[in-house]
Amino acid sequence: MDYHPKVSLEIEGHVFSYKLFEALKVVSKTWSQRKASKILGISHTVLNRRIREAEEKLGFKLVITTGAGSGLTDEAIKMLQKYEKYKKRLKEREKIVICGGYISSNLMEIMSIEYGLNSVIYKTSDKEALYLASLDMIDILTLDDPVNAFIHNLDFIPIAYDYMVLFSRGDTTINDINDLNRKNFVEIVDSPQRLAWNTLDDNKIQYKITEEFKSPYEALKFIKNNPKFYTFLSSSLVEGSDILKIDTRHILSSVICNKEDKTIKNFLDFILSYRGQKIVENNGFESINR
Template sequence: MKFHPRLNLSLNGETFSYRLFDALLEINSTWSQRAAAKRLGISHAVLNRRIRDAEEKMGFKLVETTGAGSGLTLQGIMILKKYQRYLKRLKERETLFICGGPISTGLMDVLSRHYGLEVVIYTTDDLSALKMAEMDLVDILLFDDPVHAFMHDLDFVPIARDDLVLVSHSNEQMESIEDLHGRLFVEVIHSAQRLAWNTLDHLHVDYKIVDWCSSPQNALKLIRNNEDFLTFLNRSFMSALSSSFTISDILAEDSSHIISMVIPTKKPELEDFSDFIQGKGQKLIPKLGFGRID
């Protein structure tokens, strides 16, 4: 079954039907109001009245007569392009769109493929993903840090457990909190590292964040280039790497957290997918470096 979405747009408090924009599209294509009317299956008089009514409400011309026939004014072209951008976005939304942090989207990529769900996945940080969801651009919203769902009173579904490990590029083994005094850290913004910083603050550890980045990959690059730098990263992320980094569980218990998802709009296929994640899909979770929620 094929769907053909259509849009009405509002401008200065006036709503204009998709029929107006279809007319502008045909005029722009044919350079003739009569030919455009014929393609649309309406009379030239109806088309002309449709254009004139819209021009009167908008306060400027949409169509002009040129030596080549009838064409769109600059304002008409601008409005048509805006309509086409919105229409393109609407058509793209026919494919399910998932957005979230790097940890949760990596997990969801595997789960959706095993389930057989066709999706587009966009990886960003939790707060940017939340902004996209508020713009109604997201079918599944994912959080690396569940605090964002709590703060915005969202009905979230837990999909996996994770914790943080201390990561360095030196051979030094750190076994106690005291070893972290005076240390320099790299922060991954809007991530579950919040749990590590809160714990260190609570324990009055004298540490300093000296650099910031938006992804765990970039955090690893920074500490690889400076052996004095440390960071906290998800255990699931580090479990997929075979590298020379030194890892410590020093704050693992204090940084245990849930990877979660929010489904803003209820759709039958997404409800079934959610049931899969919380049921049979949990068998995949340990293989991906996470802890099961059951």
């Protein structure tokens, strides 16, 4: 069965169905309530009553008579603009919407291109992606840090392995974890870097986090311009020291939020296939089949 959602809006405590907004839209284009009623397939009386009842609830006019015919008031135009905004948001769901952590969503972007998936991809933190998923605004959720999948008890699908490398601008003197004593670090909040910090803490390394960023790309830019700082980044993003490879190895995962669309399952099956996992390896990740 085909499902086509319609938008209703609550304004000043009153709920108005899509029928009102579609009526206002046609009136704005035709400048005639009679022509609008014919296009909508309803009588002029029904259209007039629909508009009048909405005006009574709102306490202001929606349609006025001008020399050119029937036109919308400023208030009606604002309402219609808001309706179109939400309607457009629903129409975008005709594309597969993927949202997730910066690293995992970047991998999904590559996979979408290889597969030929008609998708829209949003790259953000795991935390923000989880919030959008809770609002039912995405079809596929991807997570950089597997702990988020466990915390929220999500039915996740592993898509690749990743690990963190130590990165600094040109410093090749770090050969042992103890060499990190008294170094200044840049942190990426809400990221798998927690694995690196936990390892340093367990080994009683005295380090200092002096800068914080939301994305790995911001952190990378900062480090490139500040040679006295260090950070841990995904091995798929940069080349660096892998002294904490074993300690920071983790799964990138995906969660199917829209279980009704068979295209999504086929896409995930492609990622897990031999060809898909080869693409994973060619882009700096490790196959989950290892």
